[in-house]
Amino acid sequence: MAKVETKTSLAKGDLRDVLREMLLIRRFEEKVEERFRAGELPGFLHVAIGQEACAVGVCRALEDGDIIASTHRAHGHTLAKGTHPNELMAELYGKAEGCSHGYGGSMHLYDVERGNMGANAVIGGGLPHVTGAALAFKMRGEPRVALAFFGDGATNIGTFHEALNLAQLWKVPAVFVLEDNHWAESTPESQHSPIRDLSDRAKAFGMKALKADGQDVEAVYKTTRQALDYARSGKGPVFVHLDCVRLHGHYIGDPQVYRDKDEARKLAETRDPITLLREKLAVSDEEFDELDAEVTEIVEASVDFAKNGTDPAPEDALKNIYA
Amino acid sequence: MAKVETKTSLAKGDLRDVLREMLLIRRFEEKVEERFRAGELPGFLHVAIGQEACAVGVCRALEDGDIIASTHRAHGHTLAKGTHPNELMAELYGKAEGCSHGYGGSMHLYDVERGNMGANAVIGGGLPHVTGAALAFKMRGEPRVALAFFGDGATNIGTFHEALNLAQLWKVPAVFVLEDNHWAESTPESQHSPIRDLSDRAKAFGMKALKADGQDVEAVYKTTRQALDYARSGKGPVFVHLDCVRLHGHYIGDPQVYRDKDEARKLAETRDPITLLREKLAVSDEEFDELDAEVTEIVEASVDFAKNGTDPAPEDALKNIYA
Amino acid sequence: MPELSYREAVRDALATAMRQDDGVFILGEDIAEMGGSMGVTSGMLEEFGSERVRNTPISEMALAGAAIGAAMQGMRPVAEIMYEDFMTLAAEQVVNQAAKLRYMSGGQLTVPVVFRTQGGAGWSPGAQHAQQLEAWFVHIPGLKVVFASTPEDVRGLLWSSIYDDNPVVFFEHRTLYGIKGEVPEKIEPIPIGKARVHREGEDVTVIATGRLVHESLKAAEEAEKQGVSVEVVDPRTLQPLDEETLVASVKKTNRAVVAHEAVTRMGFGAEVASVIQYQAFDWLDAPIERVGAKFAPLPFAPVMEQFIVPHSDDVLAAIMRTVGRNGD
Amino acid sequence: MPELSYREAVRDALATAMRQDDGVFILGEDIAEMGGSMGVTSGMLEEFGSERVRNTPISEMALAGAAIGAAMQGMRPVAEIMYEDFMTLAAEQVVNQAAKLRYMSGGQLTVPVVFRTQGGAGWSPGAQHAQQLEAWFVHIPGLKVVFASTPEDVRGLLWSSIYDDNPVVFFEHRTLYGIKGEVPEKIEPIPIGKARVHREGEDVTVIATGRLVHESLKAAEEAEKQGVSVEVVDPRTLQPLDEETLVASVKKTNRAVVAHEAVTRMGFGAEVASVIQYQAFDWLDAPIERVGAKFAPLPFAPVMEQFIVPHSDDVLAAIMRTVGRNGD
Numbered sequence A, B: 001m002a003k004v005e006t007k008t009s010l011a012k013g014d015l016r017d018v019l020r021e022m023l024l025i026r027r028f029e030e031k032v033e034e035r036f037r038a039g040e041l042p043g044f045l046h047v048a049i050g051q052e053a054c055a056v057g058v059c060r061a062l063e064d065g066d067i068i069a070s071t072h073r074a075h076g077h078t079l080a081k082g083t084h085p086n087e088l089m090a091e092l093y094g095k096a097e098g099c100s101h102g103y104g105g106s107m108h109l110y111d112v113e114r115g116n117m118g119a120n121a122v123i124g125g126g127l128p129h130v131t132g133a134a135l136a137f138k139m140r141g142e143p144r145v146a147l148a149f150f151g152d153g154a155t156n157i158g159t160f161h162e163a164l165n166l167a168q169l170w171k172v173p174a175v176f177v178l179e180d181n182h183w184a185e186s187t188p189e190s191q192h193s194p195i196r197d198l199s200d201r202a203k204a205f206g207m208k209a210l211k212a213d214g215q216d217v218e219a220v221y222k223t224t225r226q227a228l229d230y231a232r233s234g235k236g237p238v239f240v241h242l243d244c245v246r247l248h249g250h251y252i253g254d255p256q257v258y259r260d261k262d263e264a265r266k267l268a269e270t271r272d273p274i275t276l277l278r279e280k281l282a283v284s285d286e287e288f289d290e291l292d293a294e295v296t297e298i299v300e301a302s303v304d305f306a307k308n309g310t311d312p313a314p315e316d317a318l319k320n321i322y323a
Numbered sequence C, D: 001m002p003e004l005s006y007r008e009a010v011r012d013a014l015a016t017a018m019r020q021d022d023g024v025f026i027l028g029e030d031i032a033e034m035g036g037s038m039g040v041t042s043g044m045l046e047e048f049g050s051e052r053v054r055n056t057p058i059s060e061m062a063l064a065g066a067a068i069g070a071a072m073q074g075m076r077p078v079a080e081i082m083y084e085d086f087m088t089l090a091a092e093q094v095v096n097q098a099a100k101l102r103y104m105s106g107g108q109l110t111v112p113v114v115f116r117t118q119g120g121a122g123w124s125p126g127a128q129h130a131q132q133l134e135a136w137f138v139h140i141p142g143l144k145v146v147f148a149s150t151p152e153d154v155r156g157l158l159w160s161s162i163y164d165d166n167p168v169v170f171f172e173h174r175t176l177y178g179i180k181g182e183v184p185e186k187i188e189p190i191p192i193g194k195a196r197v198h199r200e201g202e203d204v205t206v207i208a209t210g211r212l213v214h215e216s217l218k219a220a221e222e223a224e225k226q227g228v229s230v231e232v233v234d235p236r237t238l239q240p241l242d243e244e245t246l247v248a249s250v251k252k253t254n255r256a257v258v259a260h261e262a263v264t265r266m267g268f269g270a271e272v273a274s275v276i277q278y279q280a281f282d283w284l285d286a287p288i289e290r291v292g293a294k295f296a297p298l299p300f301a302p303v304m305e306q307f308i309v310p311h312s313d314d315v316l317a318a319i320m321r322t323v324g325r326n327g328d
């Protein structure tokens, strides 16, 4: 494979598409919340409402052949990495047409063909896989990068430390993207981490660290680009710190008794990444409504698709255990 | 308990005693090597020849009531924390009179009465115990400090990261002493850690870090004192980085095929902590020989004691499993 | 007698111990403001404050290890591991440290720590949030292992676990938190190592744990209708195991079924079956039946999830298989 | 046929696979210059270089996880976990990740990774360097579990494990590294899931793994002298388990002893005993005997250590107990 040409920033036309994609993710997750509340969706679900710029900005920056590992909060990453909303929604409904064929659910979304190596319901669980995948790329001389998403809470677990340390020691082409929404479930960052700037975590490994406003999709894109270029060029892994916000609860149904109601409201008013981009692009109400209608239709269709999907047979549960 | 008065440095008389103690540890471990080679000692044994200043300097700085957790390389720490050579040697011979009554062996030395909560054969295994012990002291308002020894290799394991992070978050009175001998078994530091100054590990937690020449027992003492005072005063844990040398193999019998023969020889010539202290104190040959004879006698006696010790009955193996 | 839910019963044991004893405290992820992922510790922060109801970062290994360290210094910590699957992350501390410290020190150390955890299928959380791993800890000398199935048992056994001087791994089942039951006015400790006979019977003994106790009681009623008299016994503590009660029951009924939600292969039922075939060999009229999850990780889709884990009809089928055999 | 030690046989499988296949590589602590703590990979650095004979920092979790990640990208890594006790540190990755990734992805992922580890009593390493934990992994759907006892088996089975498309936990026993045995000139893969009958006999079947295979063969010879004919079978792979061969043997001899070094309680023998009592119930003339370590952590003092783990005389005693029972 030849080295792919690098785009360092998004063109205006791209940005309109980015807005559409972020809106699609937003509407998709709102729909998921609605369907969960209606009692239609089993399992534990976590939406990333407010973090759409991270998912889209990062995934846009990836090249073909690059792979990602995601977390329990995976819908946005999954859509941004190219999985069709139908397949994602079908998975949430536990259907055979789902992106994990009904075996995974919201916390275990996969789309291997599209380079999505999977959500992970164990905090930190996917981080060493990214180190190992990047090692494989390096050993085979492929110009590919492996990228992991994780949260601020995840920086406290030993797996994080070991996986990043190993990646730096081996100088593998990996990028570690911290989506710092300042909450780990009900625990605010001040209560789960002794440091106030989580970029400092990278110092323990001497890893190159970059930082961006996770609500600004252009900044996310640019920073990720920079990180990918660095990693792809063989200089070693990069830690990318995205400062972002979680507008809703930890899980769908979370009453958030632990959180000041005003905080989320204020964040929604001032830091909603969709509003910010919309203002930057000066999208008119009409244009926005058009976009909205378009993505809403896609989301509605995904629900139809999912509901009309095939329930796995009970005995299917005995398949796919061994290769 | 009232706050104990602080001695910030060792008096001249103390230093002579320190030399004697370091020499005792040295002769003890040389004897252990000899007895192992003679086939008398079972198990896996690791001597800390070259690291005596760390053990003695640190343990001298502790107050009554302070506790330590040690590692697989524990003979020096154990003697320095006050266990009688007889009891230690008896343990290595697997005798009931041993400090772990024959249940532990070289990698599991305990002397709880003297505040030694134990060696640990799992790298990093004792670090969270120190965090927890310090938490207990803090919760009960006791002016005690819990101190952990660990090696450079241990800074790569998740347990290290989690335990230190938690200690800092909770601001418990703990001191984490890194004995950086630049080897983890056969693996040189450059091959096991991506950073060249392991003090940087503390930055991930925002933990106060101090550094000292681990071959200079006075420096070790002073630095540990400083760390203990800080921790005891309620300001939080401290990371103490001691730069030291491993003069012998990783384990007794290690042919060290992985190591340049010259390296250890040169280190023995220039950085032997006993030679350094002896020169500093200008101890004459006669004085030194006298000291040597004195400690050698103690060591010889410990072998006699151990050999004349009681073998546990086989069925004793079914005791002490539950309280 | 007051009625408590299983959830409230756990909380009552914790809170009562914390009221009477400064050395008892709880730590775990999101146990404070949020009251834990299952709401078990809800309200305790308000009563006991953040020093004793201690939120931890996501650090299963260190929180387990810190609890061990505090226990070694005379405290009685109760650590919550949010999901049983994450016991894998704390395994080193529980298995190589807590279980062995007393032994390795030749009896010098005492480690009175409790590791509470919960799991279970039923809500489609998928393969990483529902497996049952109690068998692992039964294999480790130095640990006690408890798995209670009723409000009364969970309260009395948690109480005993907190005051036991040994490390206890304490399993709760997610789908049981809501069930209600009568409990004594004042907490009565339940001895660790005593099985509970839930129902007497003549034809077959069902030995069940956790959720399967309830499924087995249902199956027993159904069997009764079909003329089969079933004894249902819950060992409650898997380590130590009340072999005497289990064996005596089988010697009476001559037939045994062992039932749990964990995977059958190498599950706790294997140990029970081995003990019974050994000690009651001449009394057995039929092979011992094992009922457990089929050999698969837990799938997401509810229809598959329910297929994998056992229910009362699986227990009933096993009962019928065993009584269908001719005795000799 | 050439003769190899068990150690050389492991090395031969690794090196031969690495010669023929660029995707195979090994990683672990101190496996390079030092050749591993047991000398298994000695000399391999020189032949294959440090990219493919990869020393890792002390990070069991990440090295296991990195191996998984590389396997997901089409490599065939063999990760060495220095001591079985440290599998506790890698447990999350092995159990929640490697075992379940294929399943959770609905069959999209393939994880052809091998976790090699070793353990065993005999050298007085104490409680944290000698326990046998194979039973844990038998309980986990998605894993294969191998435990070989001879040079020929260890080579052929490691070969099959490397080329198996599933995660394999591969146990070696420390005290066996030095034993020698004949092996085929060219490596012949041994199917995973096939037991090996080491010795045919008529009166009792001993099913043994690891070091206990050799102890059982010794016991069988001794029993022979006393007029008892013993069949010795090594399952070799604990998951999948060759139930057919085991059950057929017991149906022939009507008596069974299961022997391993791990703690008896909840050990692999419990599963084997449960399977046999179920499938060969009407053939059994005596309860199935289990031989394993007594219920204690491993003590240091050799006299205590040897007391805890089983030897040939324990197997012999079990054989004699079982033939001492009257059949019915």
Ligand SMILES: Cc1ncc(C[n+]2csc(CCOP(=O)(O)OP(=O)(O)O)c2C)c(N)n1
Pocket (backbone or CB within 6 Å): A072, A073, A121, A122, A123, A124, A150, A151, A152, A153, A154, A155, A181, A183, A184, A185, A246, A250, C029, C058, C060, C082, C086, C089
């Ligand atoms: C090892 C582990 N411990 C605990 C949990 C339960 N849990 C799920 S999400 C979460 C918080 C994660 O916080 P963060 O990493 O910041 O991600 P965010 O939820 O904010 O996206 C916790 C504790 C888990 N899934 N895995």
Ligand SMILES: Cc1ncc(C[n+]2csc(CCOP(=O)(O)OP(=O)(O)O)c2C)c(N)n1
Pocket (backbone or CB within 6 Å): B072, B073, B121, B122, B123, B124, B150, B151, B152, B153, B154, B155, B181, B183, B184, B185, B246, B250, D029, D058, D060, D082, D086, D089
């Ligand atoms: C978790 C774990 N992994 C591996 C080992 C094997 N081991 C024993 S000592 C050692 C090296 C430790 O290096 P370091 O921490 O620097 O201590 P040192 O030996 O230099 O004193 C290793 C890898 C172990 N005991 N525990």
Ligand SMILES: [Mg+2]
Pocket (backbone or CB within 6 Å): A151, A152, A153, A179, A180, A181, A182, A183, A184, A185
């Ligand atoms: Mg977060």
Ligand SMILES: [Mg+2]
Pocket (backbone or CB within 6 Å): B151, B152, B153, B179, B180, B181, B182, B183, B184, B185
């Ligand atoms: Mg070292």
